[in-house]
Every structure is written in structure tokens, then in C-alpha cells.
Amino acid sequence: MTQGLILIVLQKITTTLGGAAVTALVSKVGELAGIILEAESIMKDIQGEFEIMQAFLSPRVLAEEPNPYTGNHQILESWLKLIRKIARDVEDIIDEYAFLLGKMANPESFLKKTFHNSKNIKTWNNIASQLKHVKARLEYLTVMRERYGIKMSGNGVGSSSHSSTHQLYLSDTSYSNDGDNDVTIGHEYEAQKLAECVSSDGADRAVISICGMGGSGKTTLVRNLYRKQEIIKTFDCYAWITVSKNCLIEDLLSKVMSQLDGSYEHRSTDYNDLVKRIQSYLENQRYLIILDDMWNRDFWPCFDLVFMKNKCRSRVIITTRIEGVASLAPDDHMIRIGSLSEEESLTLFSKRAFSKFNKETSTCPEGLLPWARKILVKCQGLPLAIVAIGSLLSYRNMEEQEWRLFYNQLNWQLTNNPELYHWVSRILKWSLSDLPSHLRNCFLYCSLFPEDYQIRRRWIIRLWVAEGFVEDRGTETTLEEVAEDYLRELTQRSLIQITERNEFGRTKRFQVHDIVREMIVTISRKEMFAHICNHPHITDVGDVANRVSVHIGGQVYQPGPSSQHLRSFLLFDKHVPIKWINAASSNFRLLRVLCLRYSLLKDIPDTITGLFNLHYLDLSRTQVSKVQKSIARLKKLQTLHLMFAHVSELPLEITLLTSLRHLSVSEDMYGTSISGNISSLKNLQTLREVKANKDLAKNLGYLTQLRSLGITGVVRSYNEDLWASVMKMTVLTKLAVATSGYENETLDLQNMRPPRNLEKLYLAGKLAEGVFSPICDGFQKLKVLKLRWSGLVNDPLTLLSKMVNLVCLDLYCAYDGKSLKFCSGWFPKLKQVHLGNLKNLSSLQISDGAISNLAYLELRELESLNDVPEGLKYLRSLQHLYARNMPGDFVEMLEGEHQGFVQHITYIECV
Ligand SMILES: *[C@@H]1O[C@H](CO)[C@@H](O)[C@H](O)[C@H]1NC(C)=O
Ligand SMILES: *[C@@H]1O[C@H](CO)[C@@H](O)[C@H](O)[C@H]1NC(C)=O
Ligand SMILES: *[C@@H]1O[C@H](CO)[C@@H](O)[C@H](O)[C@H]1NC(C)=O
Numbered sequence: 001m002t003q004g005l006i007l008i009v010l011q012k013i014t015t016t017l018g019g020a021a022v023t024a025l026v027s028k029v030g031e032l033a034g035i036i037l038e039a040e041s042i043m044k045d046i047q048g049e050f051e052i053m054q055a056f057l058s059p060r061v062l063a064e065e066p067n068p069y070t071g072n073h074q075i076l077e078s079w080l081k082l083i084r085k086i087a088r089d090v091e092d093i094i095d096e097y098a099f100l101l102g103k104m105a106n107p108e109s110f111l112k113k114t115f116h117n118s119k120n121i122k123t124w125n126n127i128a129s130q131l132k133h134v135k136a137r138l139e140y141l142t143v144m145r146e147r148y149g150i151k152m153s154g155n156g157v158g159s160s161s162h163s164s165t166h167q168l169y170l171s172d173t174s175y176s177n178d179g180d181n182d183v184t185i186g187h188e189y190e191a192q193k194l195a196e197c198v199s200s201d202g203a204d205r206a207v208i209s210i211c212g213m214g215g216s217g218k219t220t221l222v223r224n225l226y227r228k229q230e231i232i233k234t235f236d237c238y239a240w241i242t243v244s245k246n247c248l249i250e251d252l253l254s255k256v257m258s259q260l261d262g263s264y265e266h267r268s269t270d271y272n273d274l275v276k277r278i279q280s281y282l283e284n285q286r287y288l289i290i291l292d293d294m295w296n297r298d299f300w301p302c303f304d305l306v307f308m309k310n311k312c313r314s315r316v317i318i319t320t321r322i323e324g325v326a327s328l329a330p331d332d333h334m335i336r337i338g339s340l341s342e343e344e345s346l347t348l349f350s351k352r353a354f355s356k357f358n359k360e361t362s363t364c365p366e367g368l369l370p371w372a373r374k375i376l377v378k379c380q381g382l383p384l385a386i387v388a389i390g391s392l393l394s395y396r397n398m399e400e401q402e403w404r405l406f407y408n409q410l411n412w413q414l415t416n417n418p419e420l421y422h423w424v425s426r427i428l429k430w431s432l433s434d435l436p437s438h439l440r441n442c443f444l445y446c447s448l449f450p451e452d453y454q455i456r457r458r459w460i461i462r463l464w465v466a467e468g469f470v471e472d473r474g475t476e477t478t479l480e481e482v483a484e485d486y487l488r489e490l491t492q493r494s495l496i497q498i499t500e501r502n503e504f505g506r507t508k509r510f511q512v513h514d515i516v517r518e519m520i521v522t523i524s525r526k527e528m529f530a531h532i533c534n535h536p537h538i539t540d541v542g543d544v545a546n547r548v549s550v551h552i553g554g555q556v557y558q559p560g561p562s563s564q565h566l567r568s569f570l571l572f573d574k575h576v577p578i579k580w581i582n583a584a585s586s587n588f589r590l591l592r593v594l595c596l597r598y599s600l601l602k603d604i605p606d607t608i609t610g611l612f613n614l615h616y617l618d619l620s621r622t623q624v625s626k627v628q629k630s631i632a633r634l635k636k637l638q639t640l641h642l643m644f645a646h647v648s649e650l651p652l653e654i655t656l657l658t659s660l661r662h663l664s665v666s667e668d669m670y671g672t673s674i675s676g677n678i679s680s681l682k683n684l685q686t687l688r689e690v691k692a693n694k695d696l697a698k699n700l701g702y703l704t705q706l707r708s709l710g711i712t713g714v715v716r717s718y719n720e721d722l723w724a725s726v727m728k729m730t731v732l733t734k735l736a737v738a739t740s741g742y743e744n745e746t747l748d749l750q751n752m753r754p755p756r757n758l759e760k761l762y763l764a765g766k767l768a769e770g771v772f773s774p775i776c777d778g779f780q781k782l783k784v785l786k787l788r789w790s791g792l793v794n795d796p797l798t799l800l801s802k803m804v805n806l807v808c809l810d811l812y813c814a815y816d817g818k819s820l821k822f823c824s825g826w827f828p829k830l831k832q833v834h835l836g837n838l839k840n841l842s843s844l845q846i847s848d849g850a851i852s853n854l855a856y857l858e859l860r861e862l863e864s865l866n867d868v869p870e871g872l873k874y875l876r877s878l879q880h881l882y883a884r885n886m887p888g889d890f891v892e893m894l895e896g897e898h899q900g901f902v903q904h905i906t907y908i909e910c911v
Helices: 002-016 020-026 031-057 073-104 107-112 118-148 172-177 180-184 188-199 218-227 249-260 271-282 300-306 342-354 366-379 383-393 400-415 420-433 437-448 457-467 479-492 514-526 561-565 578-585 606-610 629-633 652-656 694-702 716-728 870-874 888-895
Strands: 206-211 237-242 287-292 315-320 334-336 497-501 507-511 531-533 547-550 568-571 593-595 616-618 639-641 662-664 686-691 708-714 734-739 760-764 784-788 808-812 819-822 832-836 843-846 856-860 880-884 907-910
Touching: 002 031, 002 073, 002 437, 031 073, 031 118, 073 118, 188 206, 188 218, 188 315, 188 334, 206 218, 218 287, 218 315, 237 249, 249 271, 249 300, 271 300, 342 366, 342 383, 366 383, 366 400, 383 400, 383 420, 420 514, 437 457, 437 479, 437 514, 437 547, 437 568, 457 479, 457 507, 457 593, 457 616, 479 507, 514 531, 578 606, 606 629, 629 652, 686 734, 694 708, 694 716, 708 716, 843 870, 880 888, 888 907
Parallel strands: 206 315, 206 334, 237 287, 287 315, 531 547, 547 568, 568 593, 593 616, 616 639, 639 662, 662 686, 686 708, 708 734, 734 760, 760 784, 784 808, 808 832, 819 843, 832 856, 856 880, 880 907
Antiparallel strands: 497 507
């Protein structure tokens, strides 16, 4: 934790010092210049001290617990504590320094000449003297170190120095192969019993409970069932909720309702209303409800009422750690989940620890086996513990000596904690203390999200970058790319679980296991890293942390003057009034991250544009419809997120935010218009969805860092400029282009030369002459292609088949012809095909050997396709056929005469 803090401080000094802004400013501020320059020079000295400190600390991993092999660990711990205190103080000073610079850099402060008044001079003098004081304290620490002979233990145990680099730049395949496979090990009997209880004949609603200690695999067991299409499809509707300790029943019911009925948008918060709605929805349905991780019986009377006892073979599954909750189910429907056997443990462990070297066999080397067995005894058959320890060891050398030391340490850690539950968290805690400091900060940040939250990869990466957690590896790699590596490493270490991937296997969302989360919430709080407000009745937050996340009960939480020091503020409570938000934000000062995406805001409070250190501002999904000119004051802003808000136009001043990396404004067809010359936003990586105009199409070419571009309202006369601009974006991976929608405004692809890294291409609107450009071999890396309303005249597949890496193909209302033909050998990597609203399509031919890896096929609203294509029988990998609003003849054939073409498909959904 000490290193983590120092890392942040060093990163912040680097980004604050010597900016061109300072130099420019200093020339204008006369008398103040001397003080500022002095402060800068002291800061450089402090930087030097910290760098040496960092080097001194690095061979040892800073475990929560003192290392048993170091003699004077108490002195060491006290000394480290002093360092942490200083590091925190320095962080405060630097952020304050940056804040003042930000304030001065604003034009209005020059007009008012506020920096010449004596108050300002006093403030700056104060900063300089605080820095001097810190410097003296740091020097004194060095003296102390020598006086007491403080040494770090460098014996290699616990050293993770070799772990930081070898994981980097994994190939795409190892990226997508990690994760979910362990689940099949062990617990076969329990899985079978669960399936039987769920599928049994009894018409009455049945309650089934699964009881076991934290980390024993309860949720995994249910999730596996939930994923099985052949089981889930026998239900009319289903919902899964996590019943965490401090949640509101209304929120839970509202979640249930929206899962049951996808079209339910009216987010009611009224208890009686919700109860009635759900009851009437479930009345005649066969439903399946999962109540995950229930802690007590408090809500049961409500659930019992809402999940009504109809006679449709409905099922309610409860998972719990508490025996008394489990007994809500009758005895023969209670499944106790025990620990894994010795052999099962070893298999699971080996899969984690050795699969890097040999994916196929992943067996334990002979010499290590005795140590593996000893270590496993400590894990007592708990999957979570086994996976954590296995992953941790996969980062070690495969040498007996190292494993022996590891075991000795583990043993030492655990002897004083016989109690099982704490003891599991001990193991986890230990695997956490092994994390390199940069990862530690990032991982603790995950504790800010609510318990069952599926965290979006893209989102958390931007938050990490905004907080300054991510190491700068030079100009070749962006911070976001480095952050991706961090995320990958956290996955490899099994600290996070991927829950959703995109079309080609890249992580989209992930979750933190509930026990792991409980643990990081506790650690975060203890270390004053972050505080979670998740209890409606607890008001006392005080000045406890640098980051606050409000989950529920926001109104009673009072962000007072201590909020001045907050770096992140995340609001998940949807019920707090706007007045409260305004009051809260007027207390912030050094804030870098502000997320109000779940709030009721209609305007951006003026106080927000005075937060000069703000790097990340998220107002997506709010009712905000206007961005004021004063946004220009947020010179450090990297991310401005307004998706699904109602901003149709951004002010000219937006082009002054030159640090912007991600600007996401709207996600609908209309796009948001930007006036002004956008070429100044040279750091932009994401820009979506903007409304085209002639100048924009031209000036986009200056944004050579763009990774993702979404542009709408393109008319024919912009085509040439647009493609010329796109060609200059050499790192572009995602491009979405929509025309203005008028019949006559077409996209002409003749002059388009796709950037060579392009992975996703979405085109909406008529293509000139009804042809897709013949330059398909330029799309060598393209994985996803979606075409809408293209008006293609001829079968486009011959051309598209040159895109050999395509994984997902989606044609919606894009083709007017009668037949599509997939020939043998085409699209070897294609996994998903969506064909929708192709009105004239009457023949779909698939040769043997075509699209041989297809797993998902969607046919919707193909009103001329009256028969089941015979070629489906060649699609041996096809798992899911989704047919929606297909002609009656097609459905008849599917269920009758031509059933033979589809009988090998695991899951056929015809609605
Ligand atoms: C936008 O700015 C660039 C310089 O950054 C300039 O070359 C270009 O002409 C400007 N475009 C317009 C349309 O003003
Ligand atoms: C296309 O149609 C729209 C609306 O009918 C019209 O305003 C526009 O001028 C037309 N554009 C061209 C290039 O003909
Ligand atoms: C379908 O075919 C008819 C006649 O063959 C043609 O006029 C029409 O444009 C085609 N496309 C659609 C979308 O109906």
C-alpha cells in the first residue's frame, strides 16, 4: 500500500511539473512567479526523494501482515506508516497546487487580476512552505532509516517483481480463453440434484435453496444452470437478483420487473404498485427466480407474496450462507454444497497454476506435487481459495525452493486464524497483498461499485486513467492500452470474473466475487482509499476517505467541508434530489472524477465547472440538455460522457478542452452537433456520435489519435472529405457512419481506404449504386460488419468473403435481392450472422464447408423466406438459431417436414 501511494504521488508530480501552461502563466503573473518557481523546484527535490524511496521499497512486497522473516518488523512498519502519511500530504499539496494553477489559467481570472491580490500571494506562500516542511520530513526519514538500520527483506518470497512484465501483450486468443472453464470441476452431484428439483413435475411453485459457505461455489452452480438453454427455455420468464445486505426492497422488485418484462420502462419506486405489477405478470407464467446471496429472512414475506404460488411449475432458487435462510426450502429441496475432494481440488488448482505452460494437460510437475498437496490442505476444498492460490502461484517460478517458502509463509499467515470464514478471507487478502502496487490501486477502485454491478471495461479504464493510477509507458502506448493490460492481469489472477464479452471475445463487463468485494471494501475503508455509503441509516461519513461512492441513502449523507479532499465521487443512488447534488458539489475542490449518471440532473451545476482538477465527468443518462460555455474552464478534462442525455448541440468552447480523450455525446441517429474547429482536440480517442458538417468532415483528419468515431447526418457532398480524413486516422478501430436518411444522400465508398486496424464498421444508409466497395481486401482486420438500409442490389457475399477475419456479420434491411449464397470455405471465422428485414430474400444457400464455425444465426422478418434452408444441416457448430417474425410457412417447415435440417442445433428459438 505504501508503494501504491508513492506511485500515485510520483505520477502526479510528473504530470503537474513543467507543463507548458506553467511557463506561459509565470510570464504573466509578475510577483507571484518567484513563489511558483520556488514551489516547483522543491517539488522536484521531493520527487527525487520519493524515487529513491520507491527503489528502496521495491524488492519487498508490502504485505498487510509483517513478514515473519524480517527481524525488526515493528520499526519497519512504523517507518512505513510515516512514509504513507507524508505521501498523502504531498498528494494533497500537489492537487491543491494543480487546482490553483487551473484557476489562474482561466481568462476571467486575468480580467479580474485576482492573482495579484494579497490573499492569493498568501495562498501560494503557504503551498511553498508546506512543501518545504514535507521535504524536511522526508529527509528526516532517511536519517531514521540509517539510525535504526531499517532493511527490507529481499529474500524473494513474496517478491512479485517478475510478475509485472511477462503478462503483457498476450495474444488475442489467450485473452479470450481465460476464465469460466473451472466451473465444471466438482459438485456434479449437487448440480444434478439442482437440475432435478428445477425440472421435477410438481405443479406447485417450489422453493429450492443452496447453502454453503462463502467461496464454495453456490452462485457458480446456479449460473451454470441458468446458462443452459435447454433448461431455461422451459420457463416463460426468469429473473436473477442479488439480495445484498443493505438494499431496498423497491429496488429489488423494480429490477425483477424489468428483467421479467424487457419492455417495462416505467421505473416505479412504489412498493404496492410493484407488487401488483409483478403478481399480475407472473400469474399464469412458468417463472424462474434466483435470489442470490440472501442474508436473512427479512424480505421473505414479501418475496413469498410476490412470487406467487401459481400452478405452473414455477421455481424460486435461493443461495445463501445462512442455514436459517436455507431452511425456507423444504428439506428435500435444500442442497448443501460441500467442499471439493482432494483430487478435485488438485485438478482445479493445476488448471490455474500450470495451464500457462501446457494448456492441454496442466498437470503438476512431480517435484512440486508434495507442496501443492500441502498448500491445498490449507484451502480446505473451497473453490474460491483454490483458484486464488493457484493463480497466485502461476506467477512464481516453478521451483521447489520457492514453493516451499511460499507454503511456509502461507502456513504462518493462517495459524492464528482457525475460524474458517475469516480464514478464507485471509487467503484472499494474502493474494491481494501480492499485487504489484499499480494493480492494487486499480483493484481497490472496483470496491466503489455496488455489489452485483457488472462493471464495464471501458468505463473503469477511463476512471483509472483519470485518477492517475496508470503508468505512462511512453508515446508508443496509450494509458488506456496500459490499463487494458492491468485488467487482463487482474483476470489472470482470478480477482475479477468476466461476465460478458463482445462479438470477438474481448471483455465487455466483469464482476468482483462477493467475498472478494467485501474484503476490498474493508481494506479500502481501513486505508482511507474509499468509502461506500450503502446503508440508508448511516449518516456518519466524516472525512474518512479520498473516494466516496453513494449507493443508497444518499440524502442522509452530508458531504461537508471534508469533501474538499475527495478525488472521486460516484453516485449510484437514483433517489437523491437535485438540490442535494448541487449542495454536495459545492463542497468539492480537488475532485478528479465525478459520476452522476444515475442522477435526476437537468442542468450542469455551475459549481462543477469550477472543479479545475476534474479529469472525468459523467452525466450520461441524465436529463441534461445543455452544456454551458464555462465548460471551457475544465482544462484537464479527459472524458466527457453525455450518452443518452439530451444534448443536441455542444458550444464552441468545447474545442478549448484540449486534454479531452473521450467525448461521447449521443447514441442516436441524430447525433450532436459541434460548432468550432475540432482540430484542436488532438488527444481525442473517442468521438461519438457527432453530426456531420462540411468543416467537420474535413477537420476530423487532424484527429489522428482517434480509435472510435461515430458520425451521423453525412450527405453525399461530404463523402470525399470524410474518407480523406478517415484515411489519416491510422489507429482507428471502430467506425460508424450514418447518412442523413434522405433517399438521395448516399455513401460513396469508391474513395474509401479503410484504416488498416479497423475492427468494427457500421454503415447506415444507402450506398451509392447499391454496391459495397470492391476494396474488401483492405479490411484485413475487420471483425464486425453491420450494414443498415444499404440498398445493395447484388449478393454482396462474394465481395465480403474477402474479409477473412470477420466474426460477426449483420445485414438489416440492407439487401434488396432474392438470394444469398455462402460458398464452401468462405468466412472461416464467422461466429454470428444476423439477417433482418431483407424483404425479397427467398433463397439462402449454404454449401458444405461454408461458415463452418458459425455458432449463432438470426433470421428475422424475412418475409419471402418460406422454407428452411437445407444448408443449415452443414452448420455443425451452430448452437443457437433465432427465428423471429418469420413467415408461417417457414415456421411450419421448421417444426415439420424440414426439421431434419436443424435437429443438430442445441437451441432453436422461434418467436
Ligand atoms: C481548422 O484548424 C486547422 C489548424 O489547426 C486549420 O488548418 C484549418 O484550416 C481549420 N479549418 C477550418 C475549416 O477553419
Ligand atoms: C436531397 O433531398 C433533400 C430533401 O428532399 C434535399 O433537401 C436535398 O437538397 C437533396 N440533396 C441533393 C444532393 O439533391
Ligand atoms: C424487391 O424486389 C422488387 C421487384 O423485384 C423491387 O422493386 C424492390 O425494390 C425490391 N426491394 C425491396 C426492398 O422490396
